[in-house]
Structures are given as structure tokens and as C-alpha cells.
Amino acid sequence: MSNTPQIEAFPSVDAWAEATAARLGETLAAAVRDNGSAFFAGPGGSTPAPVYRHLAAMDLDWAKIAVTLVDERYVPETSSDSNARLIRDVLLQDKAAAGRFIPLFTPEVTVDRAAIVAAKALAEAGGRFDAVLLGMGEDGHICSMFPESPTLKTLLTPTLKPTVLGVPHGRDGMAPSIERLSINLPYLMQAERVILGLKGETKRRVFEEQAKGDPKIQPIAALIAADVSLEVLWTEEG
Numbered sequence: 001m002s003n004t005p006q007i008e009a010f011p012s013v014d015a016w017a018e019a020t021a022a023r024l025g026e027t028l029a030a031a032v033r034d035n036g037s038a039f040f041a042g043p044g045g046s047t048p049a050p051v052y053r054h055l056a057a058m059d060l061d062w063a064k065i066a067v068t069l070v071d072e073r074y075v076p077e078t079s080s081d082s083n084a085r086l087i088r089d090v091l092l093q094d095k096a097a098a099g100r101f102i103p104l105f106t107p108e109v110t111v112d113r114a115a116i117v118a119a120k121a122l123a124e125a126g127g128r129f130d131a132v133l134l135g136m137g138e139d140g141h142i143c144s145m146f147p148e149s150p151t152l153k154t155l156l157t158p159t160l161k162p163t164v165l166g167v168p169h170g171r172d173g174m175a176p177s178i179e180r181l182s183i184n185l186p187y188l189m190q191a192e193r194v195i196l197g198l199k200g201e202t203k204r205r206v207f208e209e210q211a212k213g214d215p216k217i218q219p220i221a222a223l224i225a226a227d228v229s230l231e232v233l234w235t236e237e238g
């Protein structure tokens with residue numbers, strides 16, 4: 001029986017960011033110690049920057065750590081929408097400047113071709129994440145697993161191989177507003193540690209509601225049904 005993970009509450013954004021970064025860093029350090037290298041995947045959006053600042057300052061063996069994204073807008077790094085830009089500007093600084101970044105975006109003919117290129121690049125980098133940080137939208141999406149998206153069911157299918165898929169922009173004003181690239185649920189299922197970082201009361205409520213949802217179409221329910229080793233760290237400060 002899958003159980004909803006307990007939400008761990010922190011009194012401030014900084015306490016929340018520090019605790020999240022410490023756990024991610026602990027897992028990355030253990031992977032470097034035990035396997036000689038480590039692989040981290042994180043989100044874009046407005047939530048993770050404080051976590052990335054704390055992580056960048058951690059004294060890890062960053063030259064042995066690969067860094068990628070759990071999803072990406074299908075835009076070049078020159079775009080302010082680029083998640084790769086966030087990773088380069090905030091995470092791959094300070095001590096983490098030596099980390100090796102593996103972007104998901106490449107200027108291919110179509111987003112689906114770019115997804116094939118990204119899937120190959122992640123597989124060549126080891127194909128399994130040691131530590132993953134996830135954000136969540138107020139619609140319950142994680143990665144680029146959006147409600148009503150035609151790719152959602154495939155992204156949430158637990159029996160497929162870990163891969164990257166192209167996500168079309170939403171029709172009739174539905175999210176996402178631009179094409180995306182996203183890892184699928186199996187990538188999260190095989191990760192050593194997955195932390196969902198949430199800020200604000202709305203997202204806490206959405207998480208609790210979505211946890212009771214249909215794992216075929218609701219990502220949080222899919223994570224829980226797939227027994228992903230999920231830790232949920234939350235702070236009320238928005």
C-alpha cells in the first residue's frame with residue numbers, strides 16, 4: 001500500500017533551502033564516495049534558487065558531479081524562460097562551478113528530436129540520478145507533466161524505460177505556454193533520493209489533494225503509487 005509521505009515544515013525559506021540543500025549534498029557526496037561520481041537533476045521555475053545557492057556553496061567534489069534538469073522549456077539559454085540559464089547562473093557558481101552541466105535543450109528541428117538527443121545525453125552520463133529536486137506547480141504538475149497534456153499518460157507510465165519526452169504547448173490557453181522537454185516517471189522511480197520542495201499554503205493543500213488522485217493522470221499520486229522515495233520539505237513563507 002503506498003503511503004503519502006509526511007510533509008516536513010520549516011519556519012523560513014532559508015531554513016527550508018538550507019535543509020533541502022544539505023540532504024541533496026549528503027546524497028551526492030555519498031555517491032561520489034561510493035561510486036566515484038554523482039548525478040543531480042533539478043527543476044527550473046521560481047522555487048529552487050535559494051536551494052541552489054546553498055548547494056553551490058557546499059564543499060563537494062563537484063568535478064565528479066553531473067548536473068541536469070528534470071524539465072526544460074524548449075528555448076535557448078539566451079531566453080529568460082530557460083531553466084538551463086537558472087542552473088548556470090545560480091547553481092553552477094561558487095564551489096559548484098566545476099560541476100558538469102548536461103542541458104536538455106538542443107536547437108533541433110522539433111522538440112521531439114531534441115528529446116531524443118537529451119535522452120541519449122542523460123543515458124551517456126549514467127542514466128540514473130542520485131539526487132533529484134522537484135518543484136510543483138499549483139496545478140500539481142511536476143517536471144513538465146501537465147494536466148490534460150497529451151503526453152501526460154506516457155510520462156507517468158511506470159513500466160517504460162527512463163527517458164526524455166517532448167511536451168507540446170497547451171491548447172486553448174492550457175499550460176504549458178511553450179513546448180517543453182521532460183524526464184518521465186521511471187527516472188524518478190530509479191533515483192536514490194527525490195526531494196519535493198514546496199513553498200506556500202496553496203501548494204501544501206494542492207499536494208495533499210493530489211496525493212489522493214489518480215496515478216495515471218496526477219503526478220503526485222503517480223510518485224506515491226510508484227513508491228518513489230519521496231521527501232516533502234515545505235515552508236509557509238511564499
Ligand SMILES: O=C(O)[C@H](O)[C@@H](O)[C@H](O)[C@H](O)COP(=O)(O)O
Pocket residue numbers: 042043044045046047048070071072073083134135136137138141142143144
Ligand atoms: O520549468 C519549470 O517551470 C519547472 O521545472 C517546473 O517543473 C516547476 O518546478 C514547477 O512549474 C513549479 O514552478 P514554480 O517553482 O515556479 O512554482
